[in-house]
Structures are given as structure tokens and as C-alpha cells.
Amino acid sequence: MPKKEILFLSPVFTHNIWGGTRLRDDFGYEVEGDDIGECWGISAHEKGDCEIVSGSYQGKRLSELWEKEPELFGNYKSSRFPLMVKIIDAKEDLSIQVHPDNEYAGKHECGALGKTECWYILDCRDDAALILGHNAADKPELKTMIQEGKWFEFVREVPVRKGSFVQIDPGCVHAIKGGLLIYETEQNSDVTYRVYDYGRLSGGAPRELHLQQSIDVITVPAKPVENSVIETSGMQKNHWNELITCESYRVWKLVLEKELEFNQKYPFLMMSVLEGSGSINGTIVKKGIHMILPYGFGKVRLKGNMEIIASTVGSG
Ligand code: ZN
Numbered sequence: 001m002p003k004k005e006i007l008f009l010s011p012v013f014t015h016n017i018w019g020g021t022r023l024r025d026d027f028g029y030e031v032e033g034d035d036i037g038e039c040w041g042i043s044a045h046e047k048g049d050c051e052i053v054s055g056s057y058q059g060k061r062l063s064e065l066w067e068k069e070p071e072l073f074g075n076y077k078s079s080r081f082p083l084m085v086k087i088i089d090a091k092e093d094l095s096i097q098v099h100p101d102n103e104y105a106g107k108h109e110c111g112a113l114g115k116t117e118c119w120y121i122l123d124c125r126d127d128a129a130l131i132l133g134h135n136a137a138d139k140p141e142l143k144t145m146i147q148e149g150k151w152f153e154f155v156r157e158v159p160v161r162k163g164s165f166v167q168i169d170p171g172c173v174h175a176i177k178g179g180l181l182i183y184e185t186e187q188n189s190d191v192t193y194r195v196y197d198y199g200r201l202s203g204g205a206p207r208e209l210h211l212q213q214s215i216d217v218i219t220v221p222a223k224p225v226e227n228s229v230i231e232t233s234g235m236q237k238n239h240w241n242e243l244i245t246c247e248s249y250r251v252w253k254l255v256l257e258k259e260l261e262f263n264q265k266y267p268f269l270m271m272s273v274l275e276g277s278g279s280i281n282g283t284i285v286k287k288g289i290h291m292i293l294p295y296g297f298g299k300v301r302l303k304g305n306m307e308i309i310a311s312t313v314g315s316g
Pocket of ligand 1: 097099117174
């Protein structure tokens, strides 16, 4: 039987030209620099493999547990830990990109997985927007707009506010704009096609674009905006509100008031505290803590006032 222990993880950070200081200033993470772009809160990625910080698995990496202790994850079938969660601080705009689905990635990227991801807006300016989808009516128009660089006409800007939740399916053009602080849940995959990078230089040269692959995989026409953005601010408190269920993951939001009990009945449950503080089965937790509740964990007792996003594997 797996040990019924919470796996607390030590995040990994990345430095990016578009990053800022909010991961240190707002979340209290001890990390230097003024270009901190991402906090990988739960990750078994080879470029940032989180370490377990306490308990019987202290010092072990998440990828190692996935390989050697599969019962912790209900023996879920996947060659690697399937998901990843990040907090992203975008001081500047990120490049405009699109991800393929599993089928296209498998065929064209040496058997890699595609990527589905979703964003929960933690904070943003009043006039905040992100890029989600495009304005081309059909494939020929899409091709013309991309090849002739009609970016202004091509991309669709969608207004968002604190608490907006956005699902980004494979084939959906997207970009995070400057001023957004985002919590991201995604498939553990790397395959990204860059459509446009605002003509910026990185180390003196423009970053590589992937125009043909982008034209191949972008969904035309784009999914309507009203089916892509959910507002969560009015959702029921002290309740696990489901934000999405898709092939790759399920995601919930909880605004905890005082206390709540529930059962962990999934192969594993990932949880991040994004606001406030309290305790979980007697262990003190606060904003910025990321954890995994293993298979067979059973009863969970939360106390305090906290905002938590949780996720697990999807229906696929
Ligand atoms: Zn993406």
C-alpha cells in the first residue's frame, strides 16, 4: 500500500526576457533577479524536475517517484508524469504560439505528445487582454495572413479579468500579454510552434518561427470566444467548482472559508494554494505551496481561508 503522505514539492524557476519580480514579491519565493518568468510548481520535466521537500520521499525527484513508486499515482498508464503546473509572471508580451494535438506531434515530432493547456488569471491590469484564436475565415485566408505577416488583422484579442479561466485546445493560437499573472495547468509536453514574435531579437537574432507547422495545425475557424472563457469570481464558496474536464486533465477551483472535508479518490490530486493560508490534515500551508495527494489518500481536512486550484488526469 502507498504511504498516505502528502507530497510537498520544491518549485523550479525560469528566467525569461519577458519575466518580472512578482513571483518573489507576491508569492515570497526566494529567487533572485528581475526576469523571473515562471515557477514550475509541479513538474517532472527534464528541464525542471521538482524535488519532494519532506517525509519519506524527501530529496527524491517527481520523475523518479513516477518511475519507481507507480502505486502513488494509482498505476496510471503514461511513460512520464502527464501534467505540469506553473505560475507565470509576464511583465512583457510572450510570443504568439500554437501547439499540435497528440496525433500531429506523434507523427512530426518523433512520437512526442501534443499540448492542451489552461490558464487561470491570478491578477491583471483593468484593461488586460490575451490573444486567443484568430480572425481568418478559412485555411487560404489563414495562410495569406500568416505568410504576408498581417498580424494585426490575424490575431484575436480577448479581454480577461482576475478570476477568468481560459481553456486552450491544441490548434488554438494564443499568447500571454504583458501585465498578466497566470496559473497554468498543462500537459507535460514541449512541442510549441511559434507563429510571431513581434520582430524581437533574442541574443541579437530573431527567435525561430514555425510558420508551416502553424498553418498545418491551427484550427479554422477559431472556436467562438464565448466558449473559451469562463468567469469564476461568482462561483460558490467552500465548494470544488469544476472549471474543465477534457481528455488531458480535470481542474477545479475552491475558495475555502473556515473548513471543508472531502475524499481524494483520483489516481492523484495536484493542489496549489494561490491565496491565503490554513492547514491540510493538520499541516500548515500558505500561498505558493504546491502538493500532490497520492492514490488512496482518503479523507482530506482543509482549514483556513484559502484559494486553491486542484487538478488530476483527464478522461482520455
Ligand atoms: Zn502554450
